[in-house]
Amino acid sequence: MKSRYQFRIYPTPGQRQSLARLFGCVRVVWNDALALCKQSEKLPKNSELQKICITQAKKTQAREWLTQVSNIPLQQSVADLGVAFKNFFSSRQGERKGKKVNPPRFKRKTNRQTARFTRGGFKLKAAKVYLAKIGEVKTKWSRPLPSEPSSVTVIADCAGRYFLSFVVEVEPEIHPAPNPSMGIDLGLKTFASCSNGEKVHSPDYSWLYRKLKCCQRRLAKRQKGSKRRERMRLKVAKLNVKIQDKRNDFLHKLSTKVIDENQIIALEDLNVSGMLKNRQLARAISQAGWYDFRSMCEAKANKYNRDFRVISRWEPTSQFCSECGYRWGKLDLSIRTIVCVNCGVEHDRDDNASVNIERVGVGHTHDYKRTGSVCKTSKEAVCGEPSTHREYNQLTLFDW
Known part of the structure; x- marks a missing residue:
């Protein structure tokens, strides 16, 4: 099975400029190809898009700067656009499971930037990684790679951090679990109530959210295009990243513990989109991270050979006595x-x-x-x- 390993990198000022140029070229090729697809009656093939948006565009005066970066990320950008359209059509025709996929959109300069290299565009060199026309980038290796990577994606988030995301082939790890099964009930006040009597509470984000709210108000008053607005935007982005990292750290540790200690893990299929219509609880529900926890448990269950099961959302688990099976019916949320x-x-x-x-x-x-x-x-x-x-x-x- 394939997995992703992400590492933090620290490019030099010159490499940051080269990466910014690379992200801009990838973004322009994506937007040109998407505009061409929207103008065409029939969706063009990837080979046609690469010929028009890359090969022929390099010969024009308006796009001649595309030659300054590696050709591999530009080709991968067109390939990713083809995959995005394929997922969109499969979702609309009912051939793809899950939620409906929206059509691809134009990329913006202020959003998260990515560029993907295949095997011909990068090379591992001890503590550094060589990227084509970028150079050797200093990498923080937090763990070893289990196998030779097939591709690497360079990521620049909104907070100004840079990462490398490798796609590697991993083998499932099989080791016995001490407990046969566990049921988990997710909530807001108590994030997870386990069937063994253990209760897990979410970290406290209140101070970060208060600071974020204050900074967002100040950002709204800044003049668009000014340097003060850009500094405040970066501050807001760093606060959002800090909250996200804190939540992901908590969810990863909890999901790893649950998967490592139990052979069968059961969760309830929650109607999160319907719960978000409650205006009083919408913010707390969206910040809880229930879906992220479920997806982490599902992915780690496949990796460690565990049985992950999701029961129906219509199962009245709160309306039955777990001792005798007597059904007392629906209860108000205030009754604990x-x-x-x-x-x-x-x-x-x-x-x-x-x-x-x-x-x-x-x-x-x-x-x-x-x-x-x-x-x-x-x-x-x-x-x-x-x-x-x-x-x-x-x-x-x-x-x-």
Whole structure:
């Protein structure tokens, strides 16, 4: 399987200027090819786009400076545009899984800049990496590469940092897990409630967000195109990067621990896009990083030969007692502890949901979406008060 290894680089002032020239040429070729595709009735082939936007453009006076950089990143830019259009058409036709992919857009100078080199455009040299027409760039090797890289992408983020991202082939690591399974219930106040009783809280970003809010207000008052606005934009970008790095560090450590200690990991499929419509919780939900945590767990499960399962979002994990299977129905979010009227056990809302998620994910309990009208609790377990919920047979699915 293929994986990415990213390292920080520290180019010299001259190399920074060469990289800025490279990013500008890659951006111009992408925008020229995209404009040509939008003007054409039929999508041109990559070979035609390379001939028009690179080979013939170098001979014109307006694009003669394209010869100052390596030709490999320019060709890869056109190839990436073809992949972007292919993903867009496959998504619209229903051939691609996941969310709908938007059509490719024009690149801007102020956004994150990238340029990709294949094997003919770079070479590893001890503590440095040689890039074609850039030179040997000082690299901070935080870990060794497991195999020979097939390509490398040079990245410049909005905060002025530079990275190298290598694509390498890695072998899955197989080692036994101490625990058979774990269910995780994600939330806001407590980021993760595990079925083993452990609770994980998110780091405190409040101070950084207050400082970011103040800097964004000052940025909005700066005159466009001025040096003071550019300095404030860089300050805002560095604060955003600091928050992102802090969140990614927390998510990576938690996902690595979960994957390393458990053979089966079960999560609930959350409707994040629907939750974002709640104006009171939209900011907190978007800052939590639930999807990033899920994608990290899924990727690391493939790497370490673990079984990662996602149960249906319609499974009422918070409406059932994890001890006896009695269903008490929907509860308000303000209710954090529940006493089961059938068995008398007091449950923490999140801990009870995590146990139910684990049982559904492992297979001890059928998925509610797949069971249809199959009952889960008996009539004897239902209280005498009228209820709008369907009655379920307890013995059918909760006989563990």
